[in-house]
Amino acid sequence: MIEAVGLTKRYGAKTAVYNLSFQVRPGTVTGFLGPNGSGKSTTMRMILGLDEPTSGHVTIGGHPFRRLPNAPRQVGALLDAKAVHGGRSARSHLLSLAQLSGIPAQRVDEVLGVVGLQEVARRRSKGFSLGMGQRLGIAAALLGDPQVLLFDEPVNGLDPEGIHWVRNLMKTLAAEGRTVFVSSHLMSEMAVTADHLIVIGRGQLLSDMSVKDFISANSADFARVRTPQTEPQQREKLSSVLTEAGAHVMTEQDGALRVTGLPLPRISDLANDADVRLWELSPHQASLEEAYMRMTQGAVDYRSTADQLAGFQQPQQPGGYAEPVAQQGWYAPPPPQAGGQPPFAGAPLPGGPGYAVPGQAPGGPGYAASGQAPAPGHNPYATPAAPAAPPAPAAAPAPGVSAPAPDLTKRDSDSPEDAR
Structure with missing residues (x-):
């Protein structure tokens, strides 16, 4: 001991x-x-x-x-x-x-x-x-x-x-x-x-x-009483009857009655005598935590205060992802998808509403504004033609310098090699 x-x-x-x-x-x-x-x-x-x-x-x-x-x-x-x-x-x-x-x-x-x-x-x-x-x-x-x-x-x-x-x-x-x-x-x-x-x-x-x-010793036991929600007059009638019998009655937010001062059998008898139907009649006893908090509320040395910056941050989407501001003609990636789906999954298809061809200025050739379809007969993948320029004369190679080798990767589109 x-x-x-x-x-x-x-x-x-x-x-x-x-x-x-x-x-x-x-x-x-x-x-x-x-x-x-x-x-x-x-x-x-x-x-x-x-x-x-x-x-x-x-x-x-x-x-x-x-x-x-x-x-x-x-x-x-x-x-x-x-x-x-x-x-x-x-x-x-x-x-x-x-x-x-x-x-x-x-x-x-x-x-x-x-x-x-x-x-x-x-x-x-x-x-x-x-x-x-x-x-x-x-x-x-x-x-x-x-x-x-x-x-x-x-x-x-x-x-x-x-x-x-x-x-x-x-x-x-x-x-x-x-x-x-x-x-x-x-x-x-x-x-x-x-x-x-x-x-x-x-x-x-x-x-x-x-x-x-x-x-x-450190909690107030009470009875929880509930009457039909569709008949609020029943609740008011029961509240009056219990108050006259010496009980203390409080109405909770969900419409139930919190009754102290009377045992459960007495509450049941009074409701029966008043012809009031009960949907719930249950005892409630505080938990140890509730009783402890009530006992020690005056002996706590360290108390927190409200955060002065609470609500200062702008609200964000779940996961901390801020919703991008949509701009005309520009594609913004969607938030990360659940299940590991790539963030670009579900992007607008080429030529569809809201699709902008990369490298094209708004309003230029091949540009489709957000929510608009491309012009009829226009290929959104086509590279815009550059302004025609006069051909430059071929420069002769300097003495002692061999001419550059031809690019063998370029083939005529009609060649048999390209067909294969």
Whole structure:
């Protein structure tokens, strides 16, 4: 069991933790929640003896961490998954920790299999992904088979399969009678993993209760009631009846009624007595995230503001492609096509509407304006004839210089060679 009594920690003029008292009992997964800067990491460092409290004390099994005999075999912790020498392999890292604590090498291979790193055990940790580093940190925490475990953001960087595995691992450890203390910002995971919650804000205790009690204490449960949409008078009638019975009724945007102050059976009886048909009558309970936000809304230190440049950029087409401005007689390529189709696929066919022959000036020979067909009898592929010029007299070759060889690539169109 972890027990903190009057725990206070100051760094100069800043008080990170103030008069914090709580207990983390074995056999349950205890979640440790709080906004950024609330003192969670400082508290966990004081539990592990890494920081000395300014006042108060914290014990594990009745003893301060520094006085525990062979502490790594009694307490396992994951505070920073990056606290690994990048040049060491996963197995070498764990083997060095095991040798310092008198743990047999066989246990190293066991925990590598537990966290799923047996295939990369001999790879250097500097090449590990964030999720692989998390698994290695969890393996280090499990190395001594401890009875007390502390995890700070254990699912950070893990894929869905890894998150599911960590969730089941913590539940299994707690079911074995161990003390499991988990700090996380993922409310969805805490809702399905933790049995008990300790919530702090600005270094002070805000809540210490079960997850179910925490949600009930920090949320307003209500009933959602819906009547036929085609009969708005039924909704108005029911609203009046429920209000007279002492309920507080609010109309939601979709036309449903949010009713508080009356249990569901009573709402059903009143609707039946008033001859009002109900399309929906369901209870609503806030999620852990909603309850947490309501509890900690006054203890948040870092709040975002509206972006002053929001909407400043001109709207673009999906994919960031700006629609080109069409010009008379010029062809603009269409946006990239889905499925890898070339961007010029579907261009206007030669001679069709909107096709401009390359190299022709607008309005010149062979030019077809956008949306117009070429002139009858005109070949858009024909090269416009150049202005006739008087033939230049053939120059005699200079003395000692042979005449240029004839171009053999030019043939008469009527020659047999060209016909072939």
